[in-house]
Amino acid sequence: MEKTRDLGRTRERILGAALREFAAHGLGGARCGEIARRAGVNKRMLFYCFGSKEALYREILSRKFTERANFFEAAPDDLAAAILHWYEAGSSDLEWVRLLEWEALGAAGDKLVGEDARRDYFSRTSARLRRAQARGRIPRDLDLSQLQITMIALTVFPLAFPQMTRLATGLAPTDPRFRRKRQRFLRWPGERLSAAPATGTPSASLSKGEGTVGNRAPRRAARGAVGG
């Protein structure tokens, strides 16, 4: 039979509820009482287990962050296919995108959660892209760091701005029909990029895509803080 007392389990329940609450309302907007209620746990346990709301938030970010990292590691070589993989990786988890977005709004310039890992990701991806460009698989006149954020933008944006997506397309970004259409659309510039006119290699490939995009720390106590 179930143990009536199991700290590990309550921890997990809290983390689950907190993820939902923080994704929905951000650090400042999330309510400890609500997290406890959702977790079916006494509010006090949050502080017993994690010390403070902010520490709990950091824990959530850190977990989600590493979880997502693995996903990104598995990108295929072909650029067009890689874009689709990134789309999958970047848009299959609404809560993650929302956490990213809260962070983007809340960060004041203080160190991000997992900043090193992120920097790592970007520099690895960058090196890979540079190699591909040197081999002529990406047009020489294309700015690679611009290409990077562009790819993230292409995949993350619809989830990050769902109302706008719905207004433009009539579909929710989570709707399977939307996702199919988006994938079809993304294939277009992908192939175009692959057909690299600069050097003329008809089919392109990137090295394998790894890495992640991430998280960050808290802001000024229980609010939001400026972002720049």
Added chain:
Amino acid sequence: MEKTRDLGRTRERILGAALREFAAHGLGGARCGEIARRAGVNKRMLFYCFGSKEALYREILSRKFTERANFFEAAPDDLAAAILHWYEAGSSDLEWVRLLEWEALGAAGDKLVGEDARRDYFSRTSARLRRAQARGRIPRDLDLSQLQITMIALTVFPLAFPQMTRLATGLAPTDPRFRRKRQRFLRWPGERLSAAPATGTPSASLSKGEGTVGNRAPRRAARGAVGG
């Protein structure tokens, strides 16, 4: 000499301070006391002038919304040039982007501020794009509503996720150097799109770009509310 009592002026001062505060912290995170302090005005005046925090927020959104709309109205015909104009329109005002982002996170599905105007914008733009496509100036196999949110994504994303932008490019999205690089980058797919291989017209043009992208109403009292 200056009037010591001027309701119009205090209203403006409040609006100015509120814009900054709401852009920085969102509806839930913004503090009435702080707005008053920044405006150099007694807190009571916020409620005297606007009734409630939320009403003030709506006023801010509505103003910013129509202000931006005018900007978007003036897009040139040529697609490549239009993209640059949209970039300018979409990325020249950080506060606006942040308001959009707060909205995106906060909206629970309730009606957006200026939703009708936005729908208008999207349908007008959509019609224009369809005409251009019919004339063969945009590849026939390109999904136009996907194209629309893509263009917004390309221009808005760097400001919406500044930390990511900085990690990828080493520059802040507001940095003039970044903006130049981004413009140069955006010209690339712009010209590529213009060279419409589907029907073969070498130089493309869109009709004029109008419209706007926008705002929304409040959420559950002084918090954040779910977004989907």
Added chain:
DNA sequence: AATACTATTAACCGTATGGTGAATACAAGG
């Protein structure tokens, strides 16, 4: 200069919230 009106201020209130002190109940070890 008295009147009437309204912009402005000071003080205050009720509530919600993050966080805590201390009691309590369960489980394992002896």
Added chain:
DNA sequence: CCTTGTATTCACCATACGGTTAATAGTATT
């Protein structure tokens, strides 16, 4: 079965915040 440690609960605090009541001081009008 009793003790010991810890997971869980209950009651509570201090504070911050949106909003309001009521008094006050400019200003225009006559």
